[in-house]
Every structure is written in structure tokens, then in C-alpha cells.
Amino acid sequence: MTQPTILLAEDDIFVRKSMHSFLKNNGYAILEAESGSEAWKLCQEKKIDLVLTDLRMPGMDGLELLTRVVQKSREIPVVIVSGVGTRNDVIEALRLGAWGYITKPIEDMNFLLHTVEQVLERSQLRIKLRERQQWLEETVKKRTEELEQEIRERKAVEQMISRAKQEWERTVDAMPALIALVDHEQNIIRLNKAMARAMGMTPAEAVGKKCCFYMHHSGILPENCPHHKVLMDGEPRTIEIYDPVQEKYLEIHVEPFYDTVGKTRIGTVHIATDITPRKKAEQEKEKLQTKLLHAQKLEAVGQLAAGIAHEINTPTQFISTNIDFLEESFRDMATVMEALQNSLPETPKPVQEAFEEADWEYLAEEIPQAISQSREGVQRVTSIVQAMKEFSHPGSKDKVPADINKIIETTITVSRNEWKYLAEVITDFADDIPQIPCLVDEMGQVILNILVNAAHAIGEKIGDNPNGEKGTIRISTRADDSHVEIQIQDNGTGIPEHARNRIFDPFFTTKEVGRGTGQGLAIAHDVVTEKHEGTITFETEKGVGTTFTIRLPLKNQTTSQ
Template sequence: LMAMAGFVLLLIGSATHVFFLNRRLHTAMEELDRKLIERKEIIADLNEFKQALDQINDGVFMFNPDTLNFEYVNQGALSQIGYSYGELFAMTPVDIKPEFDEQQFRKMIDPLMQSRQDSLTFTTVHRRKDGTTLPVEVFLQYVRQESGPGVFVAIVHDISNRLAEEKEKEQLQARLLHTQKLESVGQLAAGIAHEINTPIQYVGTNIDFLDESFSDITRLIKHFLTLLTKARKMRVDESLLGSIEEELEEIDWEYLAGEIPQAINQSKEGVRRVTSIVLAMKEFSHPGGKDKVPIDLNRLIETTITIARNEWKYVSEVKTNLAENLPQVPCFSDEMGQVLLNLLVNAAHAIADTLDKEDAESKGTITIATRLIDKIAEIRIRDNGTGIPQEIRERIFEPFFTTKEVGKGTGQGLAIAHDVIVNKHGGTIEVQSTEGNGTTFIIHLPLTEDIQP
């Protein structure tokens, strides 16, 4: 009986052990099934995420921070550069970025790994498998993981179309500027012709006077030559001397001696005036290059004043206070000249609107000043004209905004000035105005390319 009892107890213990083993096995199987389901869900989520990434046009690149080898690329990345998965997984970002070597690239991404910077956006070019290049904008982040090393994720956007649109916009702006320049030349042509015609008339009148005077002097010289010949033969008679005296009185030699030098000086001044106008017009009309060049702003201002003289001389005086220590400023000279012309003509028109039409002697004042402020060149153009009403002051730089009558302005002058100063020169332009008391435009231009507004 004791043996039987012991055997029964052994069976019971074995059964209990088997039961618990079976229960643990069942629990393990359930856990394995749960993890398997979770893994399937994760794989499904990853596949769904991958499919989503493959649907976007941008390229997505993931690469190892240590080896720089690509670990993942989406379909957009393959389409952008033409390599297969297998080819890319044996490559690094440096292999498709001709503008970088490995040292430069690691130096650029180091702040992301050191948490000194959250993300990095830059433009570069990618080299395709066929050797062509693709302009791209890259958004780069370093993604840290809870376990294991992090990974770099780059989202790469093809900017070919954007660059083409920007180029087209630049060409459109260039054509617009050229059109306004031609418009300005057309508007100024009559005034310039008048400015040239006045000194030319002086020159023409003086030449006629010199021609007549030369005829008179020629007759007198002939008498003196006859006198000289007879004097050598000791046969001078009173009649010859009398005729010389009469000739001197007839041509009024004292008058000619005073007027001929004056006529010559007037003619020289007229020629100088015409030359300065032609030279100013030549400088203004000269097409600028695609790159900025150092220019003398003071000289450009003087040139602009000269070619626009007929626009302002009847309504104002132009005073200048140009800093002698102003260095040359990197500019697009033709575009800057157009800006100055627009502002000068606008100032003259603003003054004209305030003048008493019945008082021909009444005039306003336009003051143009330059000065050097640290590494900034400043230009101030002030008039004592009508001023700009407060309610429209914020809109004056908008394209096509104008308060002038139809046919007297396109509304492009100040819009072009803002674009040229701010977008093309990295400077600033602001306006200070009091209605009924005049307006001042203040332009700041950087002396070096690295200064930003």
C-alpha cells in the first residue's frame, strides 16, 4: 500500500509538472503568436509607410552616420538619379554630390550629430547615373533611435522647374526694366534735344560772328600787308595810311578784340555742355553686365541729374551734398541709374504739383546727398513737394500702383526701385514723408556682398 501510495503521488506530481509545463508552453505560444501578429502589423505598417514614401515625387535617402552608406532610398530617389537599389546601397551621398568631398560633407553634417543644429537645408546638385546633373534642395535631419545608432534622413526636392521659373522671372524683370528705360529715354528725348539745342545755337551764332569778323580782319590784314610792302620800298603815302585808319574804324577793331575771345569761350562752353550731355546719355544708356561692378555713386548721381535736367530745371533747383570719402559700391550700374532717375523725376513732378502756375519764378528744391555709414553707402533724395498721404504710403512700392493721371505713369517706377535695391543689391529703401511738406527717399547699399538687409 505504501508503494502504491508513493506511485500515485509520483504520478500526481508528474501530471502537475506536465500541466504547468503545458500551461507555460501555451502561454509562450500565445506570446509568440502575439509577437508574430505585432511583427506582421509592424511589417504591414512599414510596407504601407514605404508605399507612401514611394508615392511622393521627392527623393528620400537614409544613410549611416559612420560609413555614410545609404540604408534606404524611396522610388522617388531612384527616379531622380537613375541608380538601382543595389547600386545605391554601395554608395554614399558624396558619390552623387560633385560639389563635396567626404571631409567637407562630414564637416557640414557634424552640427546635426552633435545636436548643435536640428536640421539643415541647402541647395546643391546631384549627379545622375548618366553623368548629367540635377539641381536640388536638400532637407537633412539626424534621427536618433531609442536603441542602436541614429540615421540621417534627407528629403531631396528637384528644383529644376523652380530655377527655370526664377530665371524666367528675372528675364521678365530685365525686360520690364529695359522697357521702362526705353520709356524714360523717350520721355527725356525732347528735353535732352532742347538741352543740346540751346548751346548748339550759341555755337552756331558765334561761328557766324567769327566768320564775319574773319572777313573784316582779312581786309584789314591786306591793307597792312600793302603798307608793309611800301614801307620796305620807302614809298608810304598818306592815302594808304588814311585807308587803314578808315578800315580800322569800319570794322571796329576794339569791339572785335573784346567780342572774339568771348565768342570763342562761349563756343567752347557750348561744346563742353553738349559733350557732357552726350556722355551722360551714353553712360545712362550703356547696357549693364550680368554681374555687379564697383561704381562711383556720386558720378552716377551727377550723370542722372544731367540727363534729367529738362525735367527739373523749370520747377526746382537741384542741390547736392556728395560725400567725397564714399568708396565705390558694387552695383548693377544701369539698374541703379534707372532707380535714381525714377526718384529724381518723381521729385520734380511732386514739386511741380505745388507751384503757383501764375508765378513762373517760383521753384522748389531737390536735395541729393550721399554719406558713408560703417559699411553702408547711403543716398538721400529729398524734395519739398506735395508729400505722400499716410493712407497710401504703405502701397507706393506695389507694382502698378500710381496716383498719377492715366497716361502719365505706369506705377512701375517705385516697384522697380524696390526690387532693384532690396532683391538685387541686398539693400533697403524707405520713405519719410509729410503730406504737404515733401518726401525723402533713403537708400542703403552694402559695400560688400556678404552684408544682407
């Protein structure tokens, strides 16, 4: 396996050499540059897998180097390593495309190694995902052309049947489709050779047999029999069945059959087409979509990892600071206790001095607050880690009863770093929503995709935002007798008019190159409509915002039928 090459852009020779030695000992090839200009020259001349750059350097600084590297190739990850940057510098670096930010001095080099490994892993995942998308596009295009060709051929066959009605036997016997005429009593009165071969009989032997014996392998008329329905109202029907004898999927189109006058329905015409290749193609497409969903979820988790680490850092600081405070406070209390011990049974003056020096009233007020803050910090860490664990846990392949409010809350928690600088998220959850049959991880991905899109739309609207303005994302849930409704509303830019009819199309995106895959809403539409038998709609107004409405059935419709 080729050794990954890391470029160190650092003007402090001591820091540069220590990082060089550590990373080289861990199996990486290292290139050094003491300025941004020298680092940029190496980026143009060498194959670089990762850039670690200081923020402040003579001449070209770290942000300018980052900008040039991103413009050259978004596939080269850049991590800022700096001890002088401000919070605004961190935000600016991430906005410009930095993959991470490490604060100097680096007290534990293993943290540096962990960051390098994580970034390189994400970089490889992104490359593999792009290759997978390209392969999927080619596969879908090829299969679409094949299906279009099949559709054209089928239409040609149906047109030929219509034109050759008077020459039934000579025409239909040459057709690959299975064709039969069936009377009111479900008896086959005429059929082509293809149908007879499929039944394992000659045409003469098949005439008079009940069609339900062959089509449904039963002597009882099925409840959804298209033959019976077409005879009742004269409207054509199309159904799909699986024939276990031939081990094929068949699409059966049924048309009414009239007498010579053309007024009385005396039977039906059955045209059965082998759609096994199409079914297999659909199954393969579903597998590919599942893999793509999993890959996108892994990418989303990777993108959120830096934000989760940042969120964990703040409550950890609460704990660390307050533990130090408690330690110092109890040291003072120990002094007081010692003074008490030394002064008894003498005059209480040392006791008074000790109490005054320790400021016991202040400690009595602040220690409970410190403990409360520590407990709050621990709870925040626990909730963030638990939400991340639930979101990334592989879900069941089958629908299970789930709390949709909890799914939304978990998604909001793990995606906080995506929206917290851009918007306030307001929730309005109904308390009486029952659990619904749901694919938990896939529905979480739907909410995540729409929530992140809402944050991006708000970010585009407020721009650079030097005043720290924020938009609003409102998420509400409601239930009626048959459905649960989820609404996600933002006050972002709205969806452009030219894109509104295509936002659920695979690979279509209004975002800049490299930022959007065009799969988020396509996958969301597929998960909601196909896998959950629900609906997803939107209302949008340019410059005002967008509202997505998801309606999910309270019961599994396929099972309930």
C-alpha cells in the same frame, strides 16, 4: 504694311498744302482740316495715327484740339506746328500731352519728316510695351497660381509625413519627395523608394551608403552641410542644390531626428523636392524683367529725346550768334586795316577815324567774351551728347568696376528736361568712393526712376506754378568700410500712407492712368537687392518729402563668400 494716316489741322492753305504734298510723297496718307473743329470731327470719324496741328486757328485752337484728342486716346500722338507760340505755350502743350513742338516756318522739311518718323516710332513702341505688360501680367498671374498650387501640395505632403510618422514605410514610399534618415556618421539608415530610384539602387542597396556621395557627389563633408549643422543646434535647415546626375534642382529640407525618448538627436531626416519647374519659372521671370527694363529704358530715352534736342538748341544759338558777331567785327577790322594801308605814309587822321568808327576798344573787350561763350556752348553740347551716349549704350551682362558718382552725373544730365522746370538738383558726392562691382546701365536706370519720381512728386506739390517756383532734389554719396550709400531726397508731396507698403510691388502706382507703369520702383528694388545684393529703403512724410537710401556692397558678396 498699312499706310500711316496723318491729320493736318492748319488754317493757312499754303502751309497745309506744302506739308500735305511733302508728307504724301514720303509714303503717308494725309487728311486735311482748316480748323480745330473740323479736325476734331475727323478724329472721331477716322482712324488717325498722328495729328499735326497749328496753335492758333479760328474757333477751336490747337490746345483745345490737343486736349480733346488726349482725352479720347493717349495712343494718338499730337505734335504742335506753330510760328506764333511762346515758351509758355510750348510748356502748356507738353503738359497737356503733346509729343513735340515744331516752329514755323519749317525751313527744312526733312526736319518735319524726322519728327513724324520719331513720333510714330515712339507711338508704336508704347503700344507694344502696353501689349507686353498685359501679356506679362497674365503670365505672372498664371504662374503665381501654379506656384501657389505647388506650395499647397508641398504643405499637404509635409503634413502627411508628420501625421504618419509611425507608418513610415507604407506612407513615404507613396510620396514623390526623396526622403532619407541619416545618422551621425552621414550613413543612410532608411529611405523611401523615390530616393532609392534617384540613387539608381534598391532601398536595401542604398542603406549604409554615405549621403554626401549622392547629395554632393563627394566623400568629403561639404562646409555648408545642413546635416552637420542640424545635429549641432537642432534647428531645421533648407538648402538648394543642383544635381548634375538627374539634371534637376532640388530643395533639401533637413529636420533633426530624435531617439524614442525624444531627447537625444541621433540623426536627421532629409526631404528632397524637385524644384526644377520653379527654378525655370524664376529664370524666365528674370528674362522677362530684363526685357521690360530694356523696353522701359528705350521709352525713357524716347521721352527724353525732345528735352535733349531743346538743350542742344540753346548752346547752338550761342555759337551761331557769336560767329555772326565775330564775322561782323572782323569785317570792321578789315576796314581799319584797309584805312591803315591807304593812309601810310600820309597823315594818321584816317587811321584815327577808322579806329573810332570800328570802336576797337569795344571789339577788344567783346571778342574774347564771344569766343568764351562759343566754347561754353560747344562744351555743353558735348557733355549732353556724351551723357546721352553713355546712358543709352548697352551695358555688360556681368558686373564691372564702376564709378557710382559718374553714373549719377550722367543720369542727371540726360534727365535734365524732366526736372529743370520743377526742381534744382544739388549734389554732394564723396571724393573717396572706390569703384564698385556694378551693372552700369541697370544702376543708371534705378537712379533715373527715382529722380523722375522725385521731380513728379515736386510737380504735384507746386501745381500749375505760375510764379516759377521750384523744389529741391538732393543727391549725396558716402562710403564706409563695406558699402557705398546713395541718398536721393526731395521736398515733394511724400508717399501716401496707404501706398508705403506696396511701392516696390510690380504694377503698383500712385500716378494717374497713362503716366505711371508701376514698374519703376519694382525694377529698382530688384536691381538693387537681387542683382547687386544691396538694400533700398525710404523715409517719407506727407507734404514734406521723401528720401530714398541705396546701399551697395563694395565687393561682390556672392563671389567673396
